[in-house]
Amino acid sequence: MSRASHRSVYGGIVLSGATPIYIEPDYHPDIGFPLSVSVEAIEALLQQHHDVVAIHLTSPNYYGVMPDVAAICQLAHSYGVALLVDEAHGSHLGFHSDFPPSAVSLRADIIVQSTHKTQGSLTQSAMLHVNDNGFVNRARIAQVLSLLQSSSPSSILLASLDATRMQMATEGRERLSTVIALAQKARNAVRQMDGLRCYGDELIGVNSIFAYDPSKLIIRVSATGFSGFETSSLLRHQYEIEVEFADVKHVICSITIADTESTVDKLLNALHSLTKQNYQVIDDNNFSIKPPDGLPLPAISLRDAYFSTKTRSIPLNKAVGHILVENVIPYPPGIPLLVPGEIMEQHHLDYMRHLIDRGSTIIGMEDLSLRTVRIMDT
Structure with missing residues (x-):
């Protein structure tokens, strides 16, 4: 997996x-x-x-x-x-x-x-x-x-599935043709905006990418001076637009069968407006969402660690060398840094701090303040 x-x-x-x-x-x-x-x-x-x-x-x-x-x-x-x-x-x-x-x-x-x-x-x-x-x-x-x-x-819920099945069986091709056209219109328009990039067919064939979903708009915003997180927040609060996902450099927008020319134009107008705002350019050259090379060291099975009753919480900065019993998942990118049964090492702790400083969050931990982490009490 x-x-x-x-x-x-x-x-x-x-x-x-x-x-x-x-x-x-x-x-x-x-x-x-x-x-x-x-x-x-x-x-x-x-x-x-x-x-x-x-x-x-x-x-x-x-x-x-x-x-x-x-x-x-x-x-x-x-x-x-x-x-x-x-x-x-x-x-x-x-x-x-x-x-x-x-x-x-x-x-x-x-x-x-x-x-x-x-x-x-x-x-x-x-x-x-x-x-x-x-x-x-x-x-x-x-x-x-x-x-x-x-x-x-x-x-x-079952009725909604059946209604959706009927709609897609009878109207799916027509509606998705509209989705493809709207997404391509948006992609072309974004590519003309200063400081923005929108990826497409050039992704295919690079680093194991065999195909991509053309309804997804992967928009790189970092050259505008806004991070992806900041862009997402501005779109939400200033323009009432909710993006699918954001990371430090990108916002990802999904064009769906519910979208129209009007909703796409609203997104494009908002993005164009953001490119005209003055903002201090961020330095994202040393930022990577790639976790440290190599997989963590497993000490016991994920199941045994998760169900262990011999656990305790300790300060996060004291956790190096201990076996965790909870998930540590930086989001984005949503890839578990550590799962129950694995050993926290110094480079894991450094990576967590690196991500948090740049606006990422950590999910899966019991202590939402991220001050403590739960470990095996060996």
Whole structure:
């Protein structure tokens, strides 16, 4: 599994007791954000570990970039293991041929889609798709789901999924054609604005990026003098625009089936206005959201650490050398720096301070003030 997997995947590791083998994602040398995992990296791990039972991918990620899911699926099946794909941000992909194909059509074994993210069903509603490739058992999946889901499912959420399914089946191609046109209009306009960059097709083929979602606008704003965090805040408070995501250099905007010429023009006018404001230029040349090289040292299993009753809280600056029992996840980029069972080292602490100083936040820790951290009491 990618180290950049959603925290719910780590929750699954805790509940199942599985042993994760991490794949470090590539990072774009210029842009700096986490990208896809390569086919070669996965094959190297499969050759090294002969007891792998499944591969987990996130495709697309928050930035809309994707690995070569078809090749990874073929590779996984050639080794006799299942491919699980977190396609939370890609539930719309299968409804228009100008988008990269969905992992469903590429024959991944299990695919989860957050239908509420890009299709418009109610929040918390999602779909789990299963392809009968001979690597997973549908009946067993249903049994496991019964352990995690309510025995009284919400009819409102189910109805919203069904209504969304009907809308996309009957109107999806037309609506997504509009999305593509609006996104390209916005991308072209942003590229004409002083101090802004908006990435597109030039991403493909670089650092394991096989495809990207054209409805995502990855807008680099740091040359304007505003960080991505500051731009996000200004758009929210001055222009009543909520972006999908921000990091120190970028804001990421999603064009959806709910958008119109009017909403896109509102975004473009706001961005143009921001480029005309005078502001002290930030120095982001020494800022990287890439975590320290190498994976942390695991001392005990994630599950054992998470459920340990022998724990205590200590000041964060005293945690070096101790085994953590909680997650330390800088956001962005949302990649766990440390998970339960791993040892805090000095470079982890330095990296946390580096990120916090530049506007990033840390999630997963019990102490929201970040003054203390919970460790194993050995």
